Amino acid sequence: MAQVYEKLHACYESVRKITDFQPKVAIVLGSGLGDFAKEIQVEKEVPYSDIAGFPVSTVKGHDGKFIFGYLGNVPVVCMKGRVHYYEGYAMSDVVLPTRLMKLLGAEILFLTNAAGGINSALNAGDLMLITDQIACFVPNPLIGPNEDALGTRFPDMSEIYDHALSDIIRDHAKANSISIGEGVYAQLTGPSYESPAEIRMLKTMGADAVGMSTTVEAIAARHMGMRVCGISFISNKAAGLSANPLSHEEVQQAADAASEKFCRLVKDSVLAFGGLA
Numbered sequence: 001m002a003q004v005y006e007k008l009h010a011c012y013e014s015v016r017k018i019t020d021f022q023p024k025v026a027i028v029l030g031s032g033l034g035d036f037a038k039e040i041q042v043e044k045e046v047p048y049s050d051i052a053g054f055p056v057s058t059v060k061g062h063d064g065k066f067i068f069g070y071l072g073n074v075p076v077v078c079m080k081g082r083v084h085y086y087e088g089y090a091m092s093d094v095v096l097p098t099r100l101m102k103l104l105g106a107e108i109l110f111l112t113n114a115a116g117g118i119n120s121a122l123n124a125g126d127l128m129l130i131t132d133q134i135a136c137f138v139p140n141p142l143i144g145p146n147e148d149a150l151g152t153r154f155p156d157m158s159e160i161y162d163h164a165l166s167d168i169i170r171d172h173a174k175a176n177s178i179s180i181g182e183g184v185y186a187q188l189t190g191p192s193y194e195s196p197a198e199i200r201m202l203k204t205m206g207a208d209a210v211g212m213s214t215t216v217e218a219i220a221a222r223h224m225g226m227r228v229c230g231i232s233f234i235s236n237k238a239a240g241l242s243a244n245p246l247s248h249e250e251v252q253q254a255a256d257a258a259s260e261k262f263c264r265l266v267k268d269s270v271l272a273f274g275g276l277a
Contacts (some may be wrong), residue, residue, distance in 0.1 A: 004092045006149045007118055011096065012103045013164035014075065019044040021068040022142040023275050026098075026106035026226075027266070028217065029171055030082070033233060035259045037080050039267050040069040042066050050082070055093040057081040071267055074274035077101050079202035082150035084213055085138060095141040102224045103272045108165065108273050109221045110266065111214050111230035116238035117206035118199060118219035119183055123234065125258050127180045127265065129229035130161055135206055135215035136185035142223055160218050165229035165273065171266040178261050183208025185232055187215040199238045227276075231266070233258060 021043055027037055046066040048056045057064040064081040079101070085094050098109065115128070122128060146153040173180040186202050188194055190212030194202070202210055209232045218228050 002145075004144075005057060005149065006102065007092075008096060008099050008103070008220050010020070010094060011054050011100050014050075014054070014103065014163070015046060015066075015100070016254060018046050019068055021075065021077070022100065022105040023075045024078065024100035024106060025071075025074055025077055025270050026108060027077045027080050027110045027270065028079045028098075028112060030211075030213065030233065031235075033112055033114070033259070033262060034063060034080050036263045036266055037067050037078055039263055040067055040071060040076065040078055042067055042069040044068045054082045055089050055096060057083050057087070072271045072274065074270055076270065077104060077106060080214055082217075085216070086212060091139045091143075092142045094158050095216055098217045099224060100221045102147040102221065102226055108228060108229045108276070109217070109226045110270065110273075111228065112262075112266070113185075113211045113214045113218060113230070113232050114152050114210040114235040115193060115211040115232040116194070116199075116236055117209055117234040118203050118238045119181070122183070122209065123183050124236050126234040126261065127173075127178065127196045127258070128185075128209055128232040129166055129182045130185045130214075130232055131166065131182050132184045133160060133215045133218060134184060134205060135219060137186070137188045137215055141220045146259070155223045157219065157222060160222055160228055162229055163271075164276070165227055168272045169231065169265065169269045171273065173265055176261070176264055176268065180231075181208070183232070185214060186210045188212060192237060198274065208271065209230055209234060230271075231262075232274045248266065
């Protein structure tokens, strides 16, 4: 963990040489949801490749940069393109961006992702407020010696997704006449999509949506004391629930169609978060 902590601080120092911007809210944009970045009054963009030792996203549709700026009067850092475990990075690298945004000043983490719908009530194009998660299919990012400077050895995960933040999202969905479901998000490693049998297993375990990110970032954030909320964009029915084969292109096309309502809901919610962070 000492090595992990040293790398994290090296990344912090690298960013601080570029900008002294202090965000309150950190936003992670999932696959196909990068258009939200256009809502930000940009102060500074920092490509991941400009940060010494920082993992670089290799996924199509993930630009790979931090955007520092304002939504209204709320200072934010937006992660346009995340790093995934399936890209071959160590789990400590996958959650390094989350930890870095906390060190830079963010107190709230707003996670978003594209996910396959398991719950029969969720259809392609829907939004789902994440109320809980299942992360037992990926390595826990806290495995190994604990770094006390980041958080306690055994952090409580009974309320990963902050109730007050979730209420704000619900309120703004209602105010904007945006239909939003709620449910449990499960993360598998990817990069292959899940088999129909795996989807049946997840449904039995109580999962409503599934993807290849998010849960480990939420764990790392809660370990450091951040308040967390999240929205899944349902890009498709999960394997075995639709006659159509799954593809990354389908995810991006569906996200484009839902971009307007997604951007409106996230923006209004973050503006409300500004009074809490």
